[in-house]
Structures are given as C-alpha cells and as structure tokens.
Amino acid sequence: MSDRIRRYLGSRKNIAGMVGALTGVGLHLAGVIGDIWPVVAAGLYGVGALVGPGDPPPDPTGTRLTDALRSEAAALLWRVQGQSGALPEGAAAQVGRIIGAVRLALDRLDQVADRETDRIAAPERLADAAEIVRVELPECLETYLGRAPTTPEEPAARELLAQLGLVAGRVDRLVAQVPDVHARRAEDLTREMRRRHERP
Incomplete structure (x- = not known):
C-alpha cells in the first residue's frame, strides 16, 4: 500500500x-x-x-531526523575541511568517506517503506547513523584537536587514524544493513521479466 x-x-x-x-x-x-x-x-x-475538513498542513519547522543528520554531517565535514591542515595526512579524506557513506545510508533510510521488516529495523539503523554523526566522529576529532601541546603528535595521529578506521568499518556495516530500494526493485523487475519471458 x-x-x-x-x-x-x-x-x-x-x-x-x-x-x-x-x-x-x-x-x-x-x-x-x-x-x-x-x-x-x-x-x-x-x-x-x-x-469534511482537510488535514492540517505539516509543521514547516518540523525536520525529519534524517534531514537533521544530513545537515549536521555537512557541518562536520565543512569543519574538517577547514581544519584539514591541523589533521594528520589522510584523516580529512577518511572523514569525507565516512560522511559520504552516512549520507548514502540516510538516503536509503528515507526510501525504506515497502517491507515491514525493513521499517521495523529502520529506527535502529537511524540511531546508529545518529551516533556516528553526533558522538563518534566529533569525539575522535575533538580528542585529537584538543590534545595538550606537549602530547607527541605521531602517537596522537596514529590513534586518530585507528579511531576513524573503526568508525569507517561501522558505517560500512550500516550501509550494508540498510536495503537499497532501487537495486531491490531492479532485481524484482528482472525476476518478473524472466518469469514472463520464460513462460511457454
């Protein structure tokens, strides 16, 4: 429906x-x-x-969580790009890749509506995306950028890159768990066409 x-x-x-x-x-x-x-x-x-009376229009100030997370992710990426010189080599690119994957997951979550099992799992996936954008990435960056001046740079950089690697692994798992509705529809259409064309 x-x-x-x-x-x-x-x-x-x-x-x-x-x-x-x-x-x-x-x-x-x-x-x-x-x-x-x-x-x-x-x-x-x-x-x-x-x-009969029409339904009231949606609240124009009401923002979906996926939209809010997209805005926060974009702001975080903007901040990282502005401070890329203070980050170790490869860190800004890794953050960009993570943010890109989060956006893909959020886009897919917006489209999940056809199958009940997908809708049931969607809030948990959305919570994962929110934790990545609002907690894990900011913590990694703030810990590195807010370190004491006496902290040796090389170990701190190594820790940041390790942390970003863990977040990247989590976001890759998240993307794999959120169904690609367009790909699924294409597969369903292919199966239906095969069934039609293989009919005697």
Missing part, C-alpha cells in the same frame, strides 16, 4: 465520508430507505469526503 493511500485512509476527509456512508447504512437498517441504500451510502460518503 502506497504512502498516499495510507495517508488518505487516515485523513479527516475519509473519516467524514465513512460517517456519511454509515449514516446511509443506518437509514437502511431503520427502514427509511430500501434497496437503493448502497447508492445512498456511496453518495453520503462522497458528500462527507467533499465537505
């Missing part, structure tokens, strides 16, 4: 139409109208759906 149909079924206009249709059924059961009750019920549904 598409999101549009699902939204309409729960809309105020559909509820008003259903009340009208039930009124038509009630009139038939009360003996007020005879065999034409289906036509009357359908007509009352249409009237109710037409004059």
